[in-house]
Amino acid sequence: MADVVMPQMGESIAEGTIVRWIKKVGDKVERDEPLFEISTDKVDAEIPSPVAGIVAEIRAREGETVPVNSVVAVIGSEVAARAGVAEPAPREEHKPAPQKVEARKEPAPKPAAVPPPPQPAAPVRSSDATPREDAIRQRSSPLVRRIAKEHQVDISQIHGSGIAGRVTKHDILDYLGQEGQAGQPAMERPAKPEGRGATVLSMPVAPAFEPGASERIEKMSVMRKKIAEHMVASRRTSAHVHSVFEVNFGRVGKIREAKKAEYERSGAKLTYLSFIMKAAVDALRAVPIVNASVDGESVVYHKDVNIGIAVALDWGLIVPVVKRADERNLLGLSRAIADLAARARAKQLKPDEVTGGTFTITNPGVFGALFGMPIINQPQVAILGVGAVEKRPIVVDDAIAIRPMAYLTLGYDHRIIDGAVADQFMSHLKQSIENWDEGQA
Numbered sequence: 001m002a003d004v005v006m007p008q009m010g011e012s013i014a015e016g017t018i019v020r021w022i023k024k025v026g027d028k029v030e031r032d033e034p035l036f037e038i039s040t041d042k043v044d045a046e047i048p049s050p051v052a053g054i055v056a057e058i059r060a061r062e063g064e065t066v067p068v069n070s071v072v073a074v075i076g077s078e079v080a081a082r083a084g085v086a087e088p089a090p091r092e093e094h095k096p097a098p099q100k101v102e103a104r105k106e107p108a109p110k111p112a113a114v115p116p117p118p119q120p121a122a123p124v125r126s127s128d129a130t131p132r133e134d135a136i137r138q139r140s141s142p143l144v145r146r147i148a149k150e151h152q153v154d155i156s157q158i159h160g161s162g163i164a165g166r167v168t169k170h171d172i173l174d175y176l177g178q179e180g181q182a183g184q185p186a187m188e189r190p191a192k193p194e195g196r197g198a199t200v201l202s203m204p205v206a207p208a209f210e211p212g213a214s215e216r217i218e219k220m221s222v223m224r225k226k227i228a229e230h231m232v233a234s235r236r237t238s239a240h241v242h243s244v245f246e247v248n249f250g251r252v253g254k255i256r257e258a259k260k261a262e263y264e265r266s267g268a269k270l271t272y273l274s275f276i277m278k279a280a281v282d283a284l285r286a287v288p289i290v291n292a293s294v295d296g297e298s299v300v301y302h303k304d305v306n307i308g309i310a311v312a313l314d315w316g317l318i319v320p321v322v323k324r325a326d327e328r329n330l331l332g333l334s335r336a337i338a339d340l341a342a343r344a345r346a347k348q349l350k351p352d353e354v355t356g357g358t359f360t361i362t363n364p365g366v367f368g369a370l371f372g373m374p375i376i377n378q379p380q381v382a383i384l385g386v387g388a389v390e391k392r393p394i395v396v397d398d399a400i401a402i403r404p405m406a407y408l409t410l411g412y413d414h415r416i417i418d419g420a421v422a423d424q425f426m427s428h429l430k431q432s433i434e435n436w437d438e439g440q441a
Contacts, residue, residue: 002051004073006066009040009351014166016040017065017222018072023055029075036072037347039222043354044318046347053077140167147172149296150237173229176236223316234378239414242373245426248434249275249389249404255436268334272389273309273363276408277333278440279432280384281305281326284359287425289417291358293379299416308357308377309337311344312367318344319377321357330440361386371407381416382425385409 006016016038023029023036034046035055056076060066140148140155144167148155158175160167220228252275263270284291284305293300305326308319320340325333343349360377365388374385387407393400408429412422 001056001077002053002075003071004035004047004050004075006038006060006068006070006072007047008068009038009043009045013040013068013351014168015065015067018060018062019044019222020062021058022046023049025055025058027055029053029055039226040351043349043351044223044316044347045349045351049075051075144169144172146295147176147233151176170229173233177232221315223318227316230378231375234375237378238376238381240373240376240411241414241419241422242409242411243419243422243426244371244407244409245430247406247408247430248394249406250434251436252433253389253404255438263331263334266331268331269338270330270334271337272406273337273361273386274330274334275433275436276384276386276429277307277309277322277325277337277361278330279429280307280359280361282432283425283428285326286428287421289421290382290412290425292381292416293358294381294413294416295379302358304358306356306358308354308360308380309340310360310362311341313345318349318354319357319360320344320349320353321355323356360384365389365406371409373409374411376411376413381413382422383411384429385411 009016017040018036019039020037022034029035029049029052031050031052032048035049037044037046053075054077055073057074058072059074060070060072066072140160144155147153147169153172153175155167155172158167158171159165161171249272252272256270256272256275260270288301289299291302291305293302304324306321306323307325308321310317310319320343322328322333322336322340325336328336340349340353343353357377357380359380360374360383362372362374362383363386364372364374365386368388371387372385374383376383385408387409389404389406391402392405394403394405395401396403408426410422410426
């Protein structure tokens with residue numbers, strides 16, 4: 001027999017939700033063949049079987065969230081399954097049964113005083129940490145503590161649903177979104193009245209939904225709930241502002257048509273997104289604050305340019321990351337985009353391929369949208385939205401001309417990026433695309 005455990009899909013992941021069992025009890029499974037599908041805070045993935053054999057037992061139901069390293073299934077050998085007998089359990093040492101001795105009838109002894117239970121040893125902590133700080137560290141991850149710090153929340157007041165009462169990201173986001181006035185973070189508490197007749201503001205409460213006969217109700221998937229949490233947290237965290245630039249893709253379009261066949265022979269698809277990513281890399285180097293993030297009261301400037309690409313899936317959205325995009329040429333970026341998108345749709349991404357992004361590009365234009373107002377992918381400070389590339393009439397040298405045009409939108413965190421800086425970044429991006437150097441393709 002071989003135990004199948006819930007894997008730890010990332011350093012800060014403490015649990016996973018089983019979305020679907022690909023194999024059922026009695027099914028044959030090969031080593032490394034997908035066995036079940038999970039969803040975590042970081043990634044959705046298909047988990048392979050550690051051994052070949054027959055699925056003998058499934059211990060966790062679909063939709064159940066279990067801690068990492070918990071046994072979720074048991075794989076038996078194919079030989080034992082064909083024989084129709086269970087494999088022998090591990091041998092245990094058998095102690096001889098105690099002999100029966102007739103008890104003498106003696107007067108019952110006086111009950112002895114019960115010693116007090118031993119006190120647990122004091123936890124070991126660093127000399128700089130208080131007992132309360134140590135307890136908080138044991139009950140939360142760095143991400144949870146960062147969110148608590150940003151929203152001025154006392155973690156000790158939150159009931160944890162994780163292992164041993166550990167406060168998960170889901171717990172603190174629920175607390176921020178659902179607590180009443182007493183549990184709201186300081187930044188969202190209603191103002192105290194300053195004298196008689198003062199009005200006390202309160203958060204609006206959504207009316208309860210009353211389903212009718214024609215509605216169909218389904219519970220949110222794990223991924224959809226995670227997306228909702230991330231979007232609400234981002235709107236609470238960043239001061240969102242958007243700038244929209246119209247860009248002429250005429251020159252890029254000609255180069256793309258000339259080079260498309262050559263790239264396909266090299267195993268890559270040359271798309272407008274490839275050109276946009278390369279131009280974004282150059283603009284991020286020119287305006288490094290857009291490639292930064294906020295940590296409390298500090299600004300973190302990232303050396304690497306790691307660009308996330310939003311990939312729409314039938315069941316949600318995921319953002320795989322092209323690591324060190326600044327070290328790749330146009331062909332390398334084209335290959336990376338195609339590879340990550342294909343493996344995202346096949347649920348074959350690894351946890352480190354959806355983390356570490358410093359800037360994100362989302363492409364609603366592929367569905368025909370002219371432009372969008374995207375929400376920043378935390379902890380980043382900016383996101384680029386790409387609209388549809390369409391032929392439109394424009395004025396060129398005082399004459400009307402038809403050119404392939406698109407709107408590019410930069411959503412940025414106004415806490416650290418001023419409008420002038422955002423427009424400087426977009427101006428650099430626009431100039432790169434409209435005056436593309438053929439030597440870069």
